[in-house]
Amino acid sequence: MFSVAVLVAALHRTERRLWSRLLHVEMFALLLFVTLPFTMPGPTLATLGPLHVSSTGLWRASLVALKVSACVLVLLVLLNGLEPERLGATLRALHVPEKLTRLFVMTARYVALIREEARRLSEAMRARGFTPRSNRHTWRSYGNLLGMILVRALDRAERVQEAMLCRGFAGHYPDVPLPLPRSRDWALFALLLGAAVLAVTTDRL
Amino acid sequence: MAHIADGLLSVPVLLCGAGMAAAGVGLGLRRLDDRLIPRAGILAAAVFVGSLVSIPVGPSSVHVLMSGAMGLMLGIATFPAVLVILSLQALLFGFGGLTTLGVNTVNIALPGVVFAMLLGPAIRRAGHATTRAALAGLVGALSVAGTGGLVALSLALSSSDYAPVASVIIATYVPLMIGEAFVTATIVSFLARVHPDALRPVTS
Numbered sequence: 001m002f003s004v005a006v007l008v009a010a011l012h013r014t015e016r017r018l019w020s021r022l023l024h025v026e027m028f029a030l031l032l033f034v035t036l037p038f039t040m041p042g043p044t045l046a047t048l049g050p051l052h053v054s055s056t057g058l059w060r061a062s063l064v065a066l067k068v069s070a071c072v073l074v075l076l077v078l079l080n081g082l083e084p085e086r087l088g089a090t091l092r093a094l095h096v097p098e099k100l101t102r103l104f105v106m107t108a109r110y111v112a113l114i115r116e117e118a119r120r121l122s123e124a125m126r127a128r129g130f131t132p133r134s135n136r137h138t139w140r141s142y143g144n145l146l147g148m149i150l151v152r153a154l155d156r157a158e159r160v161q162e163a164m165l166c167r168g169f170a171g172h173y174p175d176v177p178l179p180l181p182r183s184r185d186w187a188l189f190a191l192l193l194g195a196a197v198l199a200v201t202t203d204r205l
Numbered sequence: 206m207a208h209i210a211d212g213l214l215s216v217p218v219l220l221c222g223a224g225m226a227a228a229g230v231g232l233g234l235r236r237l238d239d240r241l242i243p244r245a246g247i248l249a250a251a252v253f254v255g256s257l258v259s260i261p262v263g264p265s266s267v268h269v270l271m272s273g274a275m276g277l278m279l280g281i282a283t284f285p286a287v288l289v290i291l292s293l294q295a296l297l298f299g300f301g302g303l304t305t306l307g308v309n310t311v312n313i314a315l316p317g318v319v320f321a322m323l324l325g326p327a328i329r330r331a332g333h334a335t336t337r338a339a340l341a342g343l344v345g346a347l348s349v350a351g352t353g354g355l356v357a358l359s360l361a362l363s364s365s366d367y368a369p370v371a372s373v374i375i376a377t378y379v380p381l382m383i384g385e386a387f388v389t390a391t392i393v394s395f396l397a398r399v400h401p402d403a404l405r406p407v408t409s
Contacts, residue, residue: 106246143391
């Protein structure tokens with residue numbers, strides 16, 4: 001399962017980002033490797049002073065690490081490059097409550113904008129000679145930065161709300177037309193489903 | 206590490222988390238007035254951006270969760286907002302996971318909502334700026350501690366193998382608690398000065 005996932009990820013346009021994301025997840029696996037071999041009872045593989053490295057523990061840690069990595073790779077490859085707006089429209093078509101999808105689309109729409117604003121604010125801080133250190137001044141400065149981001153977000157929300165009312169917003173967006181699934185989409189879907197079922201059955205047998 | 210990845214938790218824990226998250230999100234959406242959706246959505250976007258800022262604490266650096274501040278500003282609507290933020294983080298950065306979306310939502314939103322509900326009225330009434338900042342810091346620290354406890358609990362309940370890892374994770378939450386306390390105190394003081402209206406939750 002893991003090797004298949006790695007293969008798919010390698011065939012997919014691999015970006016460097018993908019591997020750095022995987023690294024983030026492996027931190028947890030590393031923790032397991034540090035603790036499990038010593039805490040799980042089982043046949044002793046090696047001895048480090050008073051500690052015994054058990055092969056069961058090592059096996060368990062490897063299994064969990066492979067499982068988690070496979071999950072991350074599959075999710076990243078499947079979702080890579082999907083636009084939030086498209087996902088919002090799809091969720092709406094799948095009858096997810098409209099309020100939730102509207103919240104999702106609204107948030108996705110403004111993340112890039114607010115990120116740009118935050119970048120400008122922190123650049124201004126740096127221009128005034130701010131260097132982050134581990135002290136109260138730094139934490140207060142970051143608190144003010146985040147507070148400023150929130151205040152600007154609230155002002156923006158008010159303007160957006162008024163603009164929506166001006167355009168006659170009456171409780172729901174017009175539906176975004178989604179392209180109908182073509183035969184190629186169905187074939188790919190069947191292929192994926194088949195691969196998943198195959199992976200699960202070979203695991204169980 | 207507030208985001209638990211796919212493939213770690215047991216099915217009962219996942220189902221329990223998903224059920225609790227569904228209840229919280231449903232209640233939050235019911236209480237959220239249609240006209241306040243832009244406000245909740247754009248605030249969620251701001252928190253998403255805020256959580257990307259890395260803040261040095263001691264030798265390490267942390268990313269604030271801002272769940273206490275969210276609880277104060279959004280009330281029970283924190284649940285849907287956190288769900289949206291986590292979905293976007295999974296979609297854009299690959300953090301967390303799909304099956305753990307429910308558990309992670311509860312782990313982050315629940316402490317923020319509970320402590321903001323308990324201490325929020327006192328914060329809004331506080332006459333002294335120092336009292337308000339101290340109470341807000343307490344909300345921030347307690348929310349993060351609650352999240353750390355819930356993450357450790359989710360892991361420990363899934364498999365007894367994770368128990369030692371869970372205690373390590375609790376230890377990593379100490380610097381986050383310190384950073385979160387100071388940052389939340391400043392955010393709330395700032396909002397009380399500049400935009401006092403912001404501290405009234407959008408849900409009744």
